[in-house]
Amino acid sequence: MTYCLRELQGKMANDHHHHLPVPNTRRVWVPGPVIVGAGPSGLAAAACLKTKGVPSIVLERANCIASLWQTKTYDRLRLHLPKKFCELPLMPFPENFPTYPSKKQFVGYMENYAKQFGIKPVFEHEVKSAEYDECAGLWRVRSVGIKGEEMEYVCRWLVVATGENAEAVVPQIKGIGEFGGEVMHTSEYKNGDKFRGKKVLVVGCGNSGMEVSLDLCNHNAHPSLVVRDSVHVLPREMLGRSTFGLSMWLLKWLPIRLVDRFLLIMSWLIFGNTTSFGLDRPKVGPLELKSKTGKTPVLDVGTLAKIKSGDIKIHPGIQSVGNHSVQFVNGRVEKFDAIILATGYKSNTPSWLKENQMFSEKDGMPRKPFPQGWKGEYGLYAVGLTRRGLFGSSMDAKRVSEDIEKMWKAEAKHLSMTIGRSFTLQR
CATH class of the missing domain: 3.50.50.60 (FAD/NAD(P)-binding domain)
Structure with a gap:
């Protein structure tokens, strides 16, 4: 493992030298999962993990949570299904909400949800690539901020929560x-x-x-x-x-x-x-x-x-x-x-996720049919890609958090001690 880590560090130094034109690329070791997307699916995953004591980082390319709902939907939109089928895990809708909440009510509910569970996404950071490094047994997630600043997050688990509606x-x-x-x-x-x-x-x-x-x-x-x-x-x-x-x-x-x-x-x-x-x-x-x-x-x-x-x-x-x-x-x-x-809309996973086992390159959706599509190899997960709306997102978030919790308890201390020191890499 130590040899592999040294090799990975060497490769990173090389990358830094040859491929990354921006001098201020920062690398961060993330002890828990990186979640890509701060829509309902990403928030649900982060909340379920948090209640199990697993920290996570949520990366979001827009400047707000649930950007599809906030910026790309028409005014008269309401939830198409009754609220009881659309609530996120661990927090029901307020009782005074109508059966089919309005867009404004749903966005307000999600903002309160993020507040309730202390979820603070890294906004305006678009994930450009996520790749599994077999040598180190870790994911490398590269993102670019609005001013061109580049980050690389190194993590053990990656949760894809960019949704079925990522691109028009x-x-x-x-x-x-x-x-x-x-x-x-x-x-x-x-x-x-x-x-x-x-x-x-x-x-x-x-x-x-x-x-x-x-x-x-x-x-x-x-x-x-x-x-x-x-x-x-x-x-x-x-x-x-x-x-x-x-x-x-x-x-x-x-x-x-x-x-x-x-x-x-x-x-x-x-x-x-x-x-x-x-x-x-x-x-x-x-x-x-x-x-x-x-x-x-x-x-x-x-x-x-x-x-x-x-x-x-x-x-x-x-x-x-x-x-x-x-x-x-x-x-x-x-x-x-x-x-x-x-x-x-369609999923955009093929444009950034360097992986072809779990996700189809054709439509960017999990290859395995529901309900098996939430888990891939090497700590890769999907939330909200079941074509079952918010109801599916909640089910996925619970399954993913339970699965990661098991490994987290077994590995967290060991990993943090051995890799944490090696990975406090400054430029």
């Missing part, structure tokens, strides 16, 4: 560069105020696309929605209970296909046949589709009524875009003032 997905659409009006991703959309009286094309029919279309309607814009694929739209509530809660309860007693059949019958009774107004349902039921592909059914908050009434028009896929017009695959051409891309 912008599709290639023929001619979109020629479009004369505004083109934006939903991550830039706040509300429909500036689109009053304008014809707006929303591309993508997930929860965001549906809600943005409704918001545009409520601001007296004229939205159209591109629905390329089949989609399951379910009522947010049925029989006086949340559809999600009811589904979870039914799944305890019935097979998934039977629960799906029940959901589709109830949806048909409430909405009628969605195909009649342009929304074809997939052949596979909503819960089965979710478990197989990760594709979430849309929970309706009022958009469907506007589609039925014709206030929101439905179009098939886009063929090409012109100066102020769009041609659809059915040959129809229409004029629009703006295009909003509700085309979702």
Whole structure:
């Protein structure tokens, strides 16, 4: 071990000499895990570890916690699932919060959560690479601050909590560069105020696309929605209970296909046949589709009524875009003032995590299906990459903290004494 450490130090000195142009690179030995990302998943992991006596460092590229929620979501956003399914471990939502808390309430809850557990992330430090050093049996996590200052954190455990929504997905659409009006991703959309009286094309029919279309309607814009694929739209509530809660309860007693059949019958009774107004349902039921592909059914908050009434028009896929017009695959051409891309997000782990066992290079998600995807080799973990929302983040955070605690108790004293001295490396 000592030989390896000396070799690692030598390599670090070399790195310092040849690869790092910034003279003030600092190296820090972190006795506990480094957590990448200060969203709900990162906070949940840090809190669970803290209560078990394991310290951690949370690195965050933005200047605030939960930056996706704070800076890249629209004003009318509320939690899509009831609050009891969205609370983080060890701290329930305040009792006076509504069933579906608003964006502002949820952000406030997360800020209080960080305060409650004394979580102070290192903000404005973007992780550029994280690599396992086999010789030393340690992770080397390199980050760059807003002023270009470089840091290297050396740690035994690495927790990936950058989430499924790290980067906006912008599709290639023929001619979109020629479009004369505004083109934006939903991550830039706040509300429909500036689109009053304008014809707006929303591309993508997930929860965001549906809600943005409704918001545009409520601001007296004229939205159209591109629905390329089949989609399951379910009522947010049925029989006086949340559809999600009811589904979870039914799944305890019935097979998934039977629960799906029940959901589709109830949806048909409430909405009628969605195909009649342009929304074809997939052949596979909503819960089965979710478990197989990760594709979430849309929970309706009022958009469907506007589609039925014709206030929101439905179009098939886009063929090409012109100066102020769009041609659809059915040959129809229409004029629009703006295009909003509700085309979702993706994980960004392949861009910084130098590892190809646990995470797929294609989509940046764990290769192992749920519920095995939270643990990799060599002290690598994932929190909040299960395609199961905040509910999944809490489950992951608890598992990860329990796993690290076992090793922490066994190794912490020994590691701190032997490596801590060697690693107090100043420039």
